[in-house]
Amino acid sequence: MGMVGGGSDAFIGAVHRLAAFMDNQCELVCGCFSVDPDISLSSGKSYFLPDDRVYKTYQEMFEKEAKLPADVRMDFVSIVTPNHVHFGPAMMALEGGFHVVIDKPMTFSLEEAKLLKAKVEETGLVLALTHTYSGYPAVKDAKARLARGDFGKIRKVYVEYPQGWLSKRIELEGGNNAGWRTDPKRSGKAGAMGDIGTHAWHLAEYITGLKVTELCAELKAFVPGRPIDDDGAALLRYENGATGILIASQVAAGETNSLKIRVYGENGGLEWRQTDPNILWLKWSDRPVEIIDVGANAKMTEGALYNTRTPQGHPEGYLEAFANIYRNFANTVQAKLAGEQPDPKWLDFPNVNDGVRGMQFIETVVTAGYDDSQKWVKWIE
Amino acid sequence: MGMVGGGSDAFIGAVHRLAAFMDNQCELVCGCFSVDPDISLSSGKSYFLPDDRVYKTYQEMFEKEAKLPADVRMDFVSIVTPNHVHFGPAMMALEGGFHVVIDKPMTFSLEEAKLLKAKVEETGLVLALTHTYSGYPAVKDAKARLARGDFGKIRKVYVEYPQGWLSKRIELEGGNNAGWRTDPKRSGKAGAMGDIGTHAWHLAEYITGLKVTELCAELKAFVPGRPIDDDGAALLRYENGATGILIASQVAAGETNSLKIRVYGENGGLEWRQTDPNILWLKWSDRPVEIIDVGANAKMTEGALYNTRTPQGHPEGYLEAFANIYRNFANTVQAKLAGEQPDPKWLDFPNVNDGVRGMQFIETVVTAGYDDSQKWVKWIE
Amino acid sequence: MGMVGGGSDAFIGAVHRLAAFMDNQCELVCGCFSVDPDISLSSGKSYFLPDDRVYKTYQEMFEKEAKLPADVRMDFVSIVTPNHVHFGPAMMALEGGFHVVIDKPMTFSLEEAKLLKAKVEETGLVLALTHTYSGYPAVKDAKARLARGDFGKIRKVYVEYPQGWLSKRIELEGGNNAGWRTDPKRSGKAGAMGDIGTHAWHLAEYITGLKVTELCAELKAFVPGRPIDDDGAALLRYENGATGILIASQVAAGETNSLKIRVYGENGGLEWRQTDPNILWLKWSDRPVEIIDVGANAKMTEGALYNTRTPQGHPEGYLEAFANIYRNFANTVQAKLAGEQPDPKWLDFPNVNDGVRGMQFIETVVTAGYDDSQKWVKWIE
């Protein structure tokens, strides 16, 4: 495993490493951790890397690693840079024969996403997209219950992702992750909708197995001077006739990371909250509410159980959800390297198709979000 | 106190009586409890009324009561009939000099509401509208905190009212309250939006003190054959630039009565849930979440405390919230009868203006809800 | 209904009145509301009583009321005075032919309690003891589920009642209810154990249907200078071999009224918290946790449903629980007055036997609580 980005001053890179290491399947062997070579080098040292596997540019990394013996060079690269530096290293990695893990949203633009997808299909390499929340066992349990029809036909989807950390213009202060996220040159067309709206959208499609076909939205920058949305909401229409609401806000002051989803069918519904992630609420028209507590053998669906590490009552969290993506990806890659078919349950991680669709979501919601002349905007392919 | 509707087979009438009696300020002295004279009479008996104060029609009631001595006749009437029988008795009551309590929505149509308002202004009589949820002490506490600016300027309002009891077409079964609520001839233009959407809308305007200026909505009947909305949602724009979302659904299967509101300002926000009504969550950007537990002297705002009956840790509920409307109304009526100025804190109950505005909400949201040709619909006055 | 105690400066008297009035079954017709005749008179006025039904002493009240015509005089009296003034008016009421509602603990001493029981049995009159928490529908639901064996044989009972309001010596400040409660001359042998320990003990016996046979306890006054326990705990042994723990503290600073009970059998257990009183948690060895939400027809046991006033999702509270005792008592009294057999479900309120047993609990726990020479103390009959 190599890494692009994720120097010791970054947030999500550390998360990727924790997640990758936990299950003892991935070993960090090289990296280009920063555009600043000194930070890259010192970061590499603190990650126990020899200096000759810490590179000044990602271009250098892909070139030199490709020349190393197969049992020495990295098998895959994790790209944990700001959005505008996703496509470059990802494309180069694929061209160099490396598998890829990439943080969401997959690219800066929809066009880039489509090129990446074409390259993945061309090379047969594996690309995992870290939509973390789909890695939670309770989310997988919810997906399985909905898929087998426990609640009847799905009618309603409410997904919301309120955060409050951008309630003030902290991007001017520096020393935080707000800078590139609120800068359209580095973040892309969308702010809150790109950063967390995509998570909410993906979670809803993942759990329900339903695709959005059109939406009606309003995006807004509440904080004066901010050039990109810090808040938004959308009415959703799904392919099966279900409707929904998606909320993404970074100015819900006092909220931290309160992602929550509710789905209702004809007979009942379910609810999951990221801040209490080991609980799945099942609500029924004709019997008491049930609480699924992650980890209990007899009470969990099979796929969910596979993505659980500890018995019921031993709470898992964000890092384990993240690690599920890495573990399933790593299993898949190992199978590929061994020339074997991956077990279908290993393929349960977001891939390049989710990445393309996520960029389409951004295109669609941004188009709808600022245009008061049309109510419903069809999904932009 | 007299009553129109509320026979022993009805739901909300019983609630009105419990709420009215609790504080020992209101005595039921007469009523016309049903269109079926037998049910009316037997209901009256079970409410300990003499037969001669149980009437066959509300017209008869107002006529005969008006002729009784002042210390014998009712002082006010509670109208707890289906929506299409609100205006008739209310107008007749006002014309007969009786004060009025009326269940929401105030009338069948906006036109009726305006006529009622004119009559209230003409007569100087008191009309209370039972938007129950504004009666909760925690809601009043929230309103006071927002009004004094604890959270800075309000930016976001999320209000939702999911129910699940109309997930199947139970109105065909009879023996429940679904019949008239799903019948446009008795319910009015809106179903779920009229029944519970108005509660959600009112709660949001009550707590924030802000008025909706335009909205974008989708209404829908999910249950086949139902001629009126059983589900809807709206994006809201408020007069101060805040935006919001309103959800009202009666097909969120498994939900009972899960009214909830969240409001966010520049520095923090608050949350209140009707199913856990004695708790008010205060969330802050820069300090821990605080929980206000209704009843504690030092921790509650003054107006909220006035509407609380028991010390902290002794949970109050729906009936006490309802009773707060009755108590404040009764105090106001008593002051009027005594020719005195009511204490300002007694005037804290929904009145005819809320009633008119509620009917305007229904007009606006129904207009917006089915029209895909325009995105934003201005508030219909 | 008459009242002894409960002047406008008192807490629990107001609660009794709210509870009595709510269901329109009880009318306050007379009272002696204070040892101070002026407070008594002004209180009576504020309760809409004529001056001649407000008495200077309870002795006067019982004498004069007894001489009034049957349809004018009170049918029963509510005694809401400090503990040392329970026995006197209760005995006099019974001797005068009046039914009695009395606040807990029933008397000042066990001896008094036994005399009262003898008098109740002699007269055939009805005595209700307001162990409020047994009035909650969810508690009744729990009792019914345990009784029918849903969880198998009961093994464990954990009941706790932490409060924090006596964490400082506020009884010296006056103007609160702490004075008589911390004064052994007015409160009796026990402080926290008498005031709230009895509630906890009663709740556990009510829900489980099991009697304590011996206990091991420690009582303590944490606040310097306080002459009576403000904290205690006991290990319990029940007649069927189950064991339990009872906690009662008034120095759990920051707690308000956090009564909670958990009971476990061979197959599962249940949990109820007074601060979230409409929820009953059912926990199972072999299937998900279930949440019973008070009010739902299909999900509640019959007796519990009878003691519920509103549909699911409309929270009831402390006053409704209290009112259930009054309503069931009033129904029973009305049947007695009419010479009829009361419906068995009306008899579901704490009575004189609970009162005697409560005083035995105080005797036993106080004996055990300060004696380090013996571990287990047998229930003192």
Add this chain to the structure above:
Amino acid sequence: MGMVGGGSDAFIGAVHRLAAFMDNQCELVCGCFSVDPDISLSSGKSYFLPDDRVYKTYQEMFEKEAKLPADVRMDFVSIVTPNHVHFGPAMMALEGGFHVVIDKPMTFSLEEAKLLKAKVEETGLVLALTHTYSGYPAVKDAKARLARGDFGKIRKVYVEYPQGWLSKRIELEGGNNAGWRTDPKRSGKAGAMGDIGTHAWHLAEYITGLKVTELCAELKAFVPGRPIDDDGAALLRYENGATGILIASQVAAGETNSLKIRVYGENGGLEWRQTDPNILWLKWSDRPVEIIDVGANAKMTEGALYNTRTPQGHPEGYLEAFANIYRNFANTVQAKLAGEQPDPKWLDFPNVNDGVRGMQFIETVVTAGYDDSQKWVKWIE
């Protein structure tokens, strides 16, 4: 890092590995994973170990590893066997110069514990005891707040650890962890009290910084035929005059792993629940309840923050708590190996002294638990 026990069929060994690997500080280099050499070997393979570093006996492991070059041999060993196989490998490891991580309780008997302590002191090696729950950031935050006196002098400690998994005699079924835990020959004198009572006891002493001086207890085996306690409770007396209650049950059917602690001082108290581990409740006499949500910079105490990996709203869990023990231990060991003083904050993990004291707790609680002739038993040194 080497491992004794923890074959692929075991529970806690897997947890140790996940915790050790997460932070990229520990690498598994050898092990003796089972008494069955085949299981040991196949386990080693699945952990990516070469066959020559998988040993048939722990004796062989310590002997052979000691002969390897310093940069090749393990630095420390994790002992994750049943209790009766703790002392042997631990003593041999220390004698061989290896640092030790050991699962709780530290040994089979108090005598063994004292010998181990003497050896640790003699060798200057580091021994960490995995009392997991002290690794949670919220627990560390609680400890810091109590230590700096936020709540005044501590008066009450309630700690409880209800589980339900031994409600039936599943040890007869095999294929689970119940076998050795309910067998006094492998578990030691105590069952539930040794397995989870020690956790509860340790958590309370860790958070409060107070030592138990005497206790009064009842232990019991509820499940017929079980030769060791599956349930117990104790009244506690602490050195500063505080009192407490400790509950440990494995027959609280329907509970999973519901460890919870509450501590009250003169001005307020705090509460932490292992099943919702990122929340710390602060309760105050004179202001609203506050919720500390783990991860927020401004709201956490310093030491707690150091033991947190992700920002607020990204829940950490059991594995991260466990990993904190490993990380702090590993940092300390690295400092020792480098001949440096460990940073004081690294020393925040349970050590050999906690281990001795834990065995004293077992001695004391077992003595008290079955002896009805004395109420209070002094702490057995």
